[in-house]
Amino acid sequence: MSATATSFTSFLKDFEESLKYLFHEKADINTLSLERGLPPEILSGIMANKPLSVAIPKEFGGRGSIVKECLGILAAASYESLGLSLTFGINIALFLEPISKYGNSEVKAAIFNRFLENANMGGLMITEPDYGSDALSMKSFNAEIENGYKIKGTKHWQGLTGMADFWLIASRKQLNGSDLARDIDFFIADISKEKQKIVVEKLFKNPGLYMIPYGLNTVDIEVPKNHKLEPETTGIKMMLDILHRSRLQFPGMGMGFIKRMLDEATTHCRNRMVGASNLLAIDQVQFQLARIQSAFTICSAMCARSSNISGIENNLAAEGLEANSMKAVVTDLMQESAQLLMQLSGAQGYKIDHIAGRGIMDSRPFQIFEGSNEMLYGQIAEIVTRSMKKQKESSLLAFLKTFEPTAQACLHFKEALNFSINTQLSQRKLINLGRVLGRVVCLGYVLELQEKGFRKDLVENCTTMVKQEVGALISSFHFDNATGVIEDYKENSSWLDFV
Template sequence: MSIASYLSEELGSSVEFETFRESFRETLDNVFSRRADFDQLSTRRGLPPFVMREIQSHTPLSVFIPEEYGGRGGHVHECQAILAAASYESLGLSLTLGINGALFLQPLTKYGHEEIKGSVFERFIEDKNMGGLMITEPDYGTDALNMKTSYTENGDGTYHVEGTKHWAGLTGWADFWLVTARRRGQNGDLGRDIDFFVADMNQPEQMVEVEEFYENLGLYMIPYGRNNVDIRVPEEHRLQPESTGIKMMLDTLHRSRIEFPGMGMGFLRRMLDEALEQGRERFVGGKPLIDYDQVKRRIAEIQASFTACSAMCLHTSEHAGLEHNLSGATMTANSIKAVVTDLMQDASQSLLQLMGGKGYRLDHVAGRSVVDSRPFQIFEGSNDVLYQQISESVLKSMRTAEETNLHAFLQDHDLTSRAADYFSDTLDFEVDQSLPQRRLVELGRVLGRVVTMDMVIELGDRGFRSDLISNCLQVFQKNVEGLITTYQRSQSTSVIEDYGDGAAWLDYVDA
């Protein structure tokens, strides 16, 4: 079931791309299932050279590169489809492609100097180079706008960039980096805006030094670590924002978040296929697992996640092109990223539960999927923070519209108007504009799922299987109603920091 079938006509996938994608999928299947045992490969860090060589022989990153530079054109639906093909076999591989595409190639395409684009893209296509993005610092993750990496102008047409970056995917592997930094003034103060610089690891003065490789809990395929940045780059290596650097960063990050469903799509399909196979083939008490009601519930929820992610892929394909400035797309980007990554983690947990003890291993798809999908809820914006921002965005819009009733507001919002009809009673209440953070997060979870339901309804209108659409909407409706109950009953329990005195249970044993 290809999402390309439901795209608007001007985005319809070509036969050529279907051939390209199918060839890529066959290679992945051959590499991970025939030439090597991926369950065994997944317990070791990195990848054997032949695996990346086979994968890169198809130049999958060409889908992110414009046609005038030898790529396939940067069509978002093609990017989503390639990410999905990869994530069915390996979430780490899909993330590797996603890092290259969304966090390097797309921002370079949109904001890079023409003088460097040609040579960089040529190296990606001909030499199979890779690139990544460095934003996070040891003391500045969520608080990225206060990063301490800085740059100064040298007076000879170059910039000196220095600082420390960590948790950049592809540490030690990438041939290019986009490094973020703030301008350092003559008095030593750092400017408020953010700039991006292309660093070429083939140039000694631009090389980023790896100080430490991290023992990341999952995603063994991808190296992470701490990097010392002390580089000098030509002025044409600085990206050119349309307005401010912060808006350029938001446009880049929002686009990347909106493209998460590509990575989620193949992963969720794999979770569903594995769960269905286990349900049919595993017998307990003389009957297959899938005949048990609780098992049906778990698999139905995974299937609903598959359908919801399909709807997100459709939306992404038609709204995330580089011609769109997504710096203001907080509600869309945060809803898609937070919800789809929650669905991925929930699906992996359910699959592990269905697999039982045999799944609790790194060399089994169930156990591996739990640890590999977990960081997706953390990087590129912690989901708790993203849900809070969704609520803050909606509350701000409600103030502007002078609307206090949540259902009335959502009925008139482009992202939620159709889904709001499912909650005419549930969401019919006045919203307090001074909610504490925990309730903002709870409300954001609700809003993100209502946004998702609206996308599912649109997918259904395009002709997607009606039984899958109906089941998905039922699952999400029940989920939202449960979340609303939590939101409305939320109490501000406090943390007792000095909890030790009087808190040893053994003192109260009546022996």
């Protein structure tokens, strides 16, 4: 039976069993995680299950680009390997879904067929050495030529550098002379074609996610006219739609990873004896495990919400609040869960081939790429404060009660959120406020999931944890701290001179 004809339950189960065999019997995932890339026989075994078929439309032989299925595959992969899950996430959210939505109909069939039959992969090139999050200032350019486009520039930190068979490349149209258009264009590069090959100048030595190659790329290619993506309105809005959809699918990668951290931590604490009892008898251990379990609950709710709103039939260009909240909060939870597992594991967790040590290094960059969390939290706060100003509302609680993403959850924080915002906030306070708002938004997802039947005790524990965290963040928000760095600090600052 083909992958597309199989029920998703069976398809997912087969995929999970295949990963268990490949990572625990045929090879050792602890050893594989210390090597760059994956051995060809392991990678081919993984791709034999056609996991990326979940992101290919049915009319092209895929399973239909159903978000629930995409997130399910990401979660199954991240339970075993966060690097593998990110590999799939790059392919799904940053290549296959954009092609499905914006690709020229003349090129889709051949591309999707190569993914299904030849286990091809694709990635996205936006970031440049001098322009990280400032994508609108990128210097890569495109110019129209006979029968196509010439694209030239330098890109770096693209996941799957030197490994992907296809790339989506962002650039700006070259105008008169050296001027570039403000809008962004995207083009498909097929590196199997001579004029579309991308030169890998160097591979970076990333300290985590060994499975994924990153590097510096020189782009100097020519592509046919039908390799240009076709935006619904502008290229910038298309880019926002792509990036927001990707951020809304981060919970899929977080789901399996956090569940693995929880399972490993619980098993360790149940089996680790200290005196006459195990670690589970210790109050602080219970608190730490409850923190990871709260992360599991929040991530579960995020996955449910994302499944409802992030399909390619929806335009997500204006959905920055939810996209930023999901991405920033879930990646914070991933890193915290790994840190807690390491703490509970003691010295064993500090080994790089231990799931905790590996988890810390692999999850850390998630807080940085696709928009650093500080930037995203600042944007969340700006969205809310701008809306408050527009409505001439200074009371945060009063506004959040009328704001759909927070209307239900904010009632759990009446005392903490009952204050006015009357002045221009500093960047650090905006970021702090964004952390608060992101967690209120995400608790709303949890309450929504409870209404559908998700178990009440997990929701209650999670609500208590989020309330405590928000209380601490609000206290920090109100504390007046405008300290800055003292650049010439070395004079009169050596303790040796005062002893």
